[in-house]
Amino acid sequence: MSITKDEVIHVAKLARLKFTDEELEMYSHQLDNIIKYVDKLNELNTDDVEPTAHIVPISNVFREDEVMPSMDREKILMNAKEKEDGCFKVPKIIE
Amino acid sequence: MNYEAVIGLEVHAELLTKTKIFCSCTTEFGGEPNTHVCPVCLGLPGTLPVLNKKVVEYAVKAGLALNCEISKFSKMDRKNYFYPDLPKAYQISQYDLPLCKNGYVEIETSDGVKKKIGLTRIHIEEDAGKLMHENIDGSLVDYNRTGVPLIEIVSEPDMRTPEEAYLYLTKLKSVLEYSEVSDCKMQEGSLRVDTNVSVRPVGSNEFGTKIELKNLNSFKAVQRALEYEIKRQIKLIENGEKIVQETRRWNEQKGVTESMRSKEEAHDYRYFPEPDLVPIIVSDEWKEEIRKSLPEMPEHKKERFVSQYGIPEYDASIITSSKPLADFFEKCALEYSSAKTISNWIMGEMMRLLKDTGKEIDEVPIKPHQMASLLNLIDNGTITGSIAKTVFEEMFMTGKNPDDIVEEKGLKQLSNEDELREIAVKVIKDNPKSVEDYKNGKEKALGFLVGQMMKATKGKANPQLANKLLREELSK
Ligand SMILES: [Zn+2]
Numbered sequence: 199m200s201i202t203k204d205e206v207i208h209v210a211k212l213a214r215l216k217f218t219d220e221e222l223e224m225y226s227h228q229l230d231n232i233i234k235y236v237d238k239l240n241e242l243n244t245d246d247v248e249p250t251a252h253i254v255p256i257s258n259v260f261r262e263d264e265v266m267p268s269m270d271r272e273k274i275l276m277n278a279k280e281k282e283d284g285c286f287k288v289p290k291i292i293e
Numbered sequence: 294m295n296y297e298a299v300i301g302l303e304v305h306a307e308l309l310t311k312t313k314i315f316c317s318c319t320t321e322f323g324g325e326p327n328t329h330v331c332p333v334c335l336g337l338p339g340t341l342p343v344l345n346k347k348v349v350e351y352a353v354k355a356g357l358a359l360n361c362e363i364s365k366f367s368k369m370d371r372k373n374y375f376y377p378d379l380p381k382a383y384q385i386s387q388y389d390l391p392l393c394k395n396g397y398v399e400i401e402t403s404d405g406v407k408k409k410i411g412l413t414r415i416h417i418e419e420d421a422g423k424l425m426h427e428n429i430d431g432s433l434v435d436y437n438r439t440g441v442p443l444i445e446i447v448s449e450p451d452m453r454t455p456e457e458a459y460l461y462l463t464k465l466k467s468v469l470e471y472s473e474v475s476d477c478k479m480q481e482g483s484l485r486v487d488t489n490v491s492v493r494p495v496g497s498n499e500f501g502t503k504i505e506l507k508n509l510n511s512f513k514a515v516q517r518a519l520e521y522e523i524k525r526q527i528k529l530i531e532n533g534e535k536i537v538q539e540t541r542r543w544n545e546q547k548g549v550t551e552s553m554r555s556k557e558e559a560h561d562y563r564y565f566p567e568p569d570l571v572p573i574i575v576s577d578e579w580k581e582e583i584r585k586s587l588p589e590m591p592e593h594k595k596e597r598f599v600s601q602y603g604i605p606e607y608d609a610s611i612i613t614s615s616k617p618l619a620d621f622f623e624k625c626a627l628e629y630s631s632a633k634t635i636s637n638w639i640m641g642e643m644m645r646l647l648k649d650t651g652k653e654i655d656e657v658p659i660k661p662h663q664m665a666s667l668l669n670l671i672d673n674g675t676i677t678g679s680i681a682k683t684v685f686e687e688m689f690m691t692g693k694n695p696d697d698i699v700e701e702k703g704l705k706q707l708s709n710e711d712e713l714r715e716i717a718v719k720v721i722k723d724n725p726k727s728v729e730d731y732k733n734g735k736e737k738a739l740g741f742l743v744g745q746m747m748k749a750t751k752g753k754a755n756p757q758l759a760n761k762l763l764r765e766e767l768s769k
Contacts, residue, residue, distance in 0.1 A: 214375060251572045261312075261346065263346065264312065265312050265317060266312075266317035266318075268318045271327050275327065284325060284327055285433035285434055286327070286377075286433070287431045289432070291377060
């Protein structure tokens with residue numbers, strides 16, 4: 199295996215995913231296959247190849263610094279599960 | 294054993310652009326919650342960020358002002374973490390290819406030693422929203438600040454004392470203000486500071502376990518928190534205890550740092566290149582164009598003030614340490630002929646009142662032409678120098694015109710000879726001891742009598758005239 203079950207559990211936790219034992223088994227296996235497949239690239243000599251920062255070979259796409267109206271708060275909050283005083287309401291954060 | 298501290302600082306500064314980093318929402322401070330937001334800064338599906346050109350220009354400007362190398366090629370990356378102030382569940386930042394690197398800030402410690410503090414990097418990123426914790430059953434989120442452009446300035450661990458950290462921050466703030474890329478208002482959150490600190494035996498080249506400090510709301514708080522934390526760490530080591538790497542919060546009221554419990558995977562950000570944004574290439578031509586737009590920096594301004602206005606170097610360094618103060622001085626110098634007098638007023642009364650009231654110079658309502666009027670009132674004999682201080686204080690507090698204050702409060706200088714002579718006679722009568730001293734050759738006694746005349750006239754007596762009349766009466 200090129201990825202351990204503990205690593206899969208860790209990544210799942212970071213992504214807020216919860217699996218059953220069978221799913222863990224299945225995803226570990228699938229991830230292992232993906233990593234092995236990508237590992238094939240290591241067979242290539244890339245010494246003289248620049249790392250790819252972006253797949254499209256363009257750069258410097260900019261916007262001018264001009265203010266445009268923002269969106270109506272009514273609309274902004276339309277999809278919020280909970281709202282209060284013009285704010286999105288989320289479960290309490292304890293620091 | 295002697296210990297030394299190893300201190301590094303991370304400073305976040307909001308850039309003074311009109312719009313956010315990836316959308317056209319305004320960056321204006323304040324505003325009703327969630328009124329400066331749009332689908333892009335909320336990260337709604339189907340939207341795409343487009344980089345604000347000014348953000349690149351301002352960051353490069355800051356980099357040049359801070360002696361950095363500017364990267365020809367840089368890119369944006371995603372920093373992944375879940376927190377409700379971050380609507381996309383990732384922050385667009387820069388990871389391995391920041392816009393600027395390898396700069397420095399030069400500081401001068403109180404014993405006159407100059408030291409260069411290295412800057413590892415400056416990168417651009419988006420700010421997060423604001424969480425309000427008032428509710429018992431949940432937190433409220435305002436996303437107005439989400440997407441406001443920031444630069445993060447990371448120093449090398451080059452500072453050895455809390456004083457050096459304080460000086461570094463003061464200098465950094467001054468350079469950012471001078472370059473006009475950030476207004477650096479800590480009270481509005483446009484400048485934020487985190488610091489790392491560890492201790493080690495003097496002479497050691499290894500680093501101790503470092504502690505990150507948060508909740509530092511002023512430069513003085515940074516200094517005090519570091520002082521406390523260094524003592525705490527040395528005590529732990531001397532007691533044979535181990536320092537645990539952690540983030541601690543500065544408690545301003547208690548004057549202590551407190552442990553903040555944080556999740557162990559909090560720092561697993563899984564950065565990867567941002568697929569929605571293309572790389573940034575800063576050509577030499579662009580860089581030079583930005584360099585040309587850089588205003589005069591503090592050192593140059595200081596030297597110019599000394600040579601152009603003939604003020605002492607010390608005064609010039611204090612006045613130029615803050616751009617708004619330097620601007621105030623220079624505007625006054627345009628309105629009034631003696632720059633030295635202006636400098637004296639700034640170094641004296643202005644500094645004293647700023648310190649006493651805790652105000653920043655840009656909160657002071659005095660206009661340069663009002664300052665000039667005040668000085669003219671002294672020159673033409675309308676008010677005395679000591680009354681001028683009273684008037685200045687009133688101007689500082691209210692922004693009123695000096696003429697109006699003098700009028701309203703009846704502060705005009707007393708130059709009526711008959712009136713003053715009457716007071717002189719009374720002062721002489723009331724102070725026989727001083728009169729005797731004066732007659733026995735003690736010149737100082739005259740000063741005391743002049744003081745009594747000032748007191749009797751609430752500082753309004755023309756001092757030269759008071760002096761002259763007293764001498765006349767005493768020689769009778
Ligand atoms: Zn927006």
